[in-house]
Amino acid sequence: MSTEILTALEYMEKEKGIDREEMIATISSALVTAAQKSINAGQELRVEINPKSGAISAWVLLEVVDSVSDSKRQIHVEKAGDYIDNPRLGQFVEKEIDPGALGRIAAQTAKQSIMQRIRLHEKERIHEDYKDQVGQVVSGIVRRREKGDLVVEVGKAEAILPNRERVPGEDYSPGEPIRCLLLDLDIANRGPELVLSRSNLRFVHRLFETEVTEIKDGTVVIENMAREPGYRTKIAVTSRDSKVDPVGACVGARGARVKSIVRELGGEKIDIIRYYPDTIKFLEEALKPVVPKNVTVDEKDKRIHFEIAEDDMSLAIGRRGQNAKLTSKLMGWRLNIAKEETGGVGFEQRMARAVEGLHQIQGITSELAEQLVSIGINSPDAFEGVTAGDLVDAGFSQEDADSILAAYNDFQSSRSAPSS
Numbered sequence: 001m002s003t004e005i006l007t008a009l010e011y012m013e014k015e016k017g018i019d020r021e022e023m024i025a026t027i028s029s030a031l032v033t034a035a036q037k038s039i040n041a042g043q044e045l046r047v048e049i050n051p052k053s054g055a056i057s058a059w060v061l062l063e064v065v066d067s068v069s070d071s072k073r074q075i076h077v078e079k080a081g082d083y084i085d086n087p088r089l090g091q092f093v094e095k096e097i098d099p100g101a102l103g104r105i106a107a108q109t110a111k112q113s114i115m116q117r118i119r120l121h122e123k124e125r126i127h128e129d130y131k132d133q134v135g136q137v138v139s140g141i142v143r144r145r146e147k148g149d150l151v152v153e154v155g156k157a158e159a160i161l162p163n164r165e166r167v168p169g170e171d172y173s174p175g176e177p178i179r180c181l182l183l184d185l186d187i188a189n190r191g192p193e194l195v196l197s198r199s200n201l202r203f204v205h206r207l208f209e210t211e212v213t214e215i216k217d218g219t220v221v222i223e224n225m226a227r228e229p230g231y232r233t234k235i236a237v238t239s240r241d242s243k244v245d246p247v248g249a250c251v252g253a254r255g256a257r258v259k260s261i262v263r264e265l266g267g268e269k270i271d272i273i274r275y276y277p278d279t280i281k282f283l284e285e286a287l288k289p290v291v292p293k294n295v296t297v298d299e300k301d302k303r304i305h306f307e308i309a310e311d312d313m314s315l316a317i318g319r320r321g322q323n324a325k326l327t328s329k330l331m332g333w334r335l336n337i338a339k340e341e342t343g344g345v346g347f348e349q350r351m352a353r354a355v356e357g358l359h360q361i362q363g364i365t366s367e368l369a370e371q372l373v374s375i376g377i378n379s380p381d382a383f384e385g386v387t388a389g390d391l392v393d394a395g396f397s398q399e400d401a402d403s404i405l406a407a408y409n410d411f412q413s414s415r416s417a418p419s420s
Contacts, residue, residue, distance in 0.1 A: 006054025026117040059094040137206045142172045159194030168230040199229035211257045214249040223275040226329035234330045236275040290316045307340040336374040363407030
């Protein structure tokens, strides 16, 4: 067993950074505790481990008596003379015993205790090493998959990249390098303590801080961000120095800075927008090249009504309404987008017409229909590709989102069913 202990000590010291003396104290204590619970029950023991050879020495503590009633705890005064000079009644002597006498069960229990102490020590070390890095970008190597999650080696620690924190479409194989945001430091669970993310909005924020020196030194400020991981990120920036163009600083010479970030994000699109405190001007900037017309701002409900040309409708709303949703998140306003029409038809009339069109779908109330129209779903055909998650992100409750899609699916089934 001494060879195994020496190997374990060397491994823990070199690979895990655990102090040898601390490990020796842990193993000794574990051996004593385990032995006292098995064949050495009732005995008081002392165990020492040679730090160089790993050899184990063990002693049992016995009380000197003139009449032995418990041989596990007591020793006769005459026999005690074999271990100390001039023994006296009531004294204690240490009798060396064969470490093998500690028992197989004791050894197994000790190993379990050792592993528990090692895990605790690693948690403490990881907490100390990484407590100041939460919210920062870290680099690592993918090691394996566990139930859909990725286990990543970060320095001497293992971290986990949960499936929910990954970007849709991204795939990593064991051995590949990876950069992530250190999202959380979880010391409560038994698994990997470091929780990573590549889908979190702060990951993109940190990448911009790394690539754009003007953001790092505070000259350029990120006012707001919105992200649909794997699809698009919108970032609104402003400058504290009138001589510095915030958008140009983020893009870099020939787009070098933003291209570097796009590569890190696997080709995710990034829109860099100049921030304006004026709501209408900010809307115009955020929608470029689409031009909003007849803009009405509802300060009370934080809602903006506007029209756009019919040819620009798909560009403004985006696939599954994602572009409109991101613009809404970026600005912090709900957007009501309507197609520009001629002939004197007013905005309210066009809204009412779109709501009426959605009434073809039984089960969608007028209130839900108005809310759907406000996010660009102004006809049954506009539901194509929309998921419950998209509706929840747009402000619907989960119950309403499920109800709306169920009603739409029933409508589609009835529309495609052959007539009798």
